[in-house]
Amino acid sequence: MQVKGRRGPGREALETPRAAGLAGVVFALLLAATIVLMRLGIPEGADAASAHGFTDPTRRGAVQTALALIPFAGIFFLWFLGAVRAHVGEVEDRFLATVLLGSGLVFTATLFGAAAAASAVLAVSHPAGSTPSPETWDFGRHFAYGLMTEYAMRMAAVFVSSMSVIGKRLGVLPRWLTVLSSLTALVLLFVSSNVPWAELVFPAWSLVLSAHILVASGRRRAAGAP
Numbered sequence: 001m002q003v004k005g006r007r008g009p010g011r012e013a014l015e016t017p018r019a020a021g022l023a024g025v026v027f028a029l030l031l032a033a034t035i036v037l038m039r040l041g042i043p044e045g046a047d048a049a050s051a052h053g054f055t056d057p058t059r060r061g062a063v064q065t066a067l068a069l070i071p072f073a074g075i076f077f078l079w080f081l082g083a084v085r086a087h088v089g090e091v092e093d094r095f096l097a098t099v100l101l102g103s104g105l106v107f108t109a110t111l112f113g114a115a116a117a118a119s120a121v122l123a124v125s126h127p128a129g130s131t132p133s134p135e136t137w138d139f140g141r142h143f144a145y146g147l148m149t150e151y152a153m154r155m156a157a158v159f160v161s162s163m164s165v166i167g168k169r170l171g172v173l174p175r176w177l178t179v180l181s182s183l184t185a186l187v188l189l190f191v192s193s194n195v196p197w198a199e200l201v202f203p204a205w206s207l208v209l210s211a212h213i214l215v216a217s218g219r220r221r222a223a224g225a226p
Contacts (some may be wrong), residue, residue: 024210
């Protein structure tokens with residue numbers, strides 16, 4: 001007797017990466033929006049020399065919106081990480097899979113730390129839009145950007161490079177995507193801490209990889225359809 005409505009394990013394995021792959025697209029868009037808003041709200045360079053500009057409601061609103069988006073970006077990144085591991089499948093290398101998982105988790109934690117630092121910058125300018133002291137402003141700004149560009153993006157570089165090696169060794173990624181992953185890892189590792197806006201390459205790469213996972217999952221679904 002056949003029970004209707006139940007899904008076999010093969011069908012679940014086929015559908016899970018596709019559903020989680022959508023989370024990668026959402027993560028990429030949320031992270032890109034967060035980076036742009038943070039860059040606009042807490043600028044670097046000449047505009048950041050004084051804390052007075054931070055009392056501008058537009059800048060404060062940009063930072064507040066970015067801080068509201070970061071928790072959701074972290075949540076969707078964990079789903080994206082699951083989609084990546086599901087796409088690799090049972091043939092994954094345990095060493096590289098551990099590096100991939102560990103760097104992804106550290107990236108998420110460091111991203112949340114950068115958000116907490118930016119939140120502290122926002123908090124010290126209260127009440128009534130008062131201006132924080134220059135020392136407090138500089139510390140909070142440098143701490144937030146240090147966590148994001150020096151540490152979070154370098155953990156992202158480890159995540160991307162490990163995915164590139166996995167894709168090349170196991171053949172789960174096309175050659176052009178492994179090359180793109182290697183270039184992305186180099187930019188995140190050596191450029192993002194010195195060139196503003198360079199960290200946007202990570203959400204861009206995540207979007208491309210998510211799109212590939214969705215397309216590959218769709219092809220497997222079509223091939224497995226009766």
